[in-house]
Amino acid sequence: MLSLPGDPPGGRRAVAVWGIGVAVYFVAVVFRTSLGVAGLDAAARFHVDASALSTFSILQLLVYAGMQIPVGLLVDRLGAKKVLAIGAVLFTAGQLGFAFSSSYGAALASRALLGCGDAMTFISVLRLGARWFPARRGPLVAQLSGLAGMAGNLASTLVLARLLHSVGWTGAFAGSALAGVAVLALLLFLKDHPEGFAPEPLPHQGAAAVRRQIAAAWREPGTRLGMWVHFTTQFPAMVFLLLWGMPFLVQAQGLSRATAGDLLTLVVLSNMAVGLVYGQVIARRHEARLPLALGTAAATACLWALTLAYPGDHAPMWLLVVLCLVLGACGPASMIGFDFARPANPAQRQGTASGITNMGGFIASMTTLFAIGVLLDATGGDYAVAFCTVFVLQALGVGQILRLRGRAARRERERLVASRVETVHVPA
Template identity: 45%
Template sequence: MTGAQQLHNIGRRRAYVIWATALAVYVLAVFHRTSLGVAGLLAAERFDISGSQLATFTVLQLAVYAGMQIPVGVLLDRFGSKALIISGLVAMTAGQLWFATADSFAMGLGARALIGAGDAMVFTSVLRLIALWFLVRQAPVITQLTGMVGQMGAVAAAIPLSAALHAWGWTMTYATAGFLGVVGILGIFLVAKDSPYERGAVEKIKIRALRDSLGQVWRDPGTRLGFSVHFTTQFAPTVFALLWGFPFLVAGQGLTPGQASALLTWMTFVALFAGPTIGRWTGRHPYYRSLMALVLVGAISLVWAIVLALPTQSPLWLLIVLVSVTAVGGPGSLIAFDLARSFHRSERYGRASGMVNMGGFVASLTTMALVGIILDQIAPGGPQTYTLDNFRIAMSSQFLLWGFGAWMIWRYHQRSLDLVAESPGAMDALRRGYTLLPGISRDPDEG
């Protein structure tokens, strides 16, 4: 925005009103994203589908979300946040209304894909509004609040949605959820403004130059380290909350639907409180961010190993520990974006963030599919026949991704440190607690 005329004050009342309106949309997007979590068994019955087909709903939704990250970033720079948020709301509203009336597997797939496409446009658009409308010292706090408050959508998609499904039925529940998007569209249209600065000429998208720059960003070891951290830490809570957690707790561990919904809600609250703690620690000790990620992965995999190794159903207290530790992987995955920021200058951060964000969703998609395929093989009778032994085998597939991801983290941790060591003063700055590194993430004229 250098050289653009400033038309409005930043960091003041208007900024907070715009942010609050966009934040409400993000909460709704998280709700739509996680709205199948407590309805997995009902969906299997409604569409008469197998476990792998049930997994396909969420796999396809997240595949669309992940695949659109880089295109959305390019479109965001060209058209601005307001246009993309409205487009995302239109897609999510149409998708949820379609899902409410869908009566076949194919129609359900189309609806979830549309929801994933709309969801992909929201979060990065909100982050762009924060970057433009708030002061540099305000933006990190507002970003953290955005992530925390956004998780209220997951809370609404647990107990309240479960209660609505049993009280109103499938069609009325999802149709009501869909119509909430109309309110969001009206709010963004009336309140949101892309930037406090005068809008310059629209930048043309040069495909060849974009392709070359994406290759450069991906080859950077900092990008691959961030991708690896996000890949390894994010998939367990995502898979659990979005698809397989509810069936695992009800069909495998013998909990009631109410108890399972309460545990999924508890996961969200754990993530809310864990986020600021992890953020403060990594901010003070950036040199150890990769090691912190490995510690989190080790803790999550250890608790899962204990639960899956028990010959009988786990006591409630142990399941509470399981979901609590698993939930920490969500805020822990945000370490990945901080790593990307340390290895890229500002003009490349958006592309790097898009690539990093794909890591966790690639792992989530893989795990969801693996669990569904395994369940189909060992429980061909469908979700109504799932047992604890079936889930014990299927959920063990997570260890493959934890092991591979931990190896990737360690590998690119070493390569990224080699890159830091090549730039004078960067290693000392990293050890002293700086995340913007001389010669790496700082612009040349910043010294």
């Protein structure tokens, strides 16, 4: 990818400013995934079954997914700094509320508030990356943003799990909420864009103009392809890390909680390593986007099939390790969705398009979380049946990707040719 006229220069200041946004996203993911290591504790604290336990994460993701298009519009209108500040206030309040909740209803309300704040972070970070770095750095910056989120997942797995067993529920969740206060202070130093690269201010928009902006983003095949790539690749790891990985490894595979925690950590470490590789590959070979996404989906389906169908009561440790390594590639593969949506939309529609794309994986995760909880209750805890939901959602997503890939490729070529013609006619 070549630099385009008007590209921001990047550099150390860009890294510092973008790093502030990444820090907010890091804390949001710590809070989002905190239930993944506390699922069994939450079931005991609130006296709930598997379906009710899954409702925590489903509600959080429902709020997150439902907020994506409004957040995208807000980012396009207000800029990343203001939206990140609102998000940080909301997810910190949600984490504090969860710490002191003594009833199931209060805990649900706290997770919904947390999901609302969490929803405002990632799209804002993507916008910061687009404003501060040249376009050719886009794939790598997006992957690094996702990597920071997985670092938050790792912190949740390593730190919060230990806090739960040392200081208890309230101490662990209330103590972690202090990180939200810290990133709010950091936001004082954030700028939406470099000097001289301010975007054109958007005129006042009524409801009709907002609908037109959403419709224009949706009409682009690249936006829809990006959404389905995100849908197909993100949810297997999200469901595993967010809620059902720990119960599956402990109850279905007979592992200790410590060993299960190590395997969850392995998913996160694999994600961080694969994210660096995928970002570099796509930055150099843009045509590798779809093969990487489809290859990751196929590998995930194969490993889940082997694990669930393995003869005997438990899958061997080597197979569980390989499964976790492959699940680690799901997050980086989902980031490829933004690399389809970004070039398909002009700058003033980037937030909206990113919001549509980001909805995909969270809708799939929410659906799978609910289906697994219902099937576990219906089958008396048969994880092999419950986790077959993964194959259904992946088949739906792959079908849509194959349907849209040709149209998206043709449209992207047309835009590339048009941008080259425009570049040739830029006056000296």
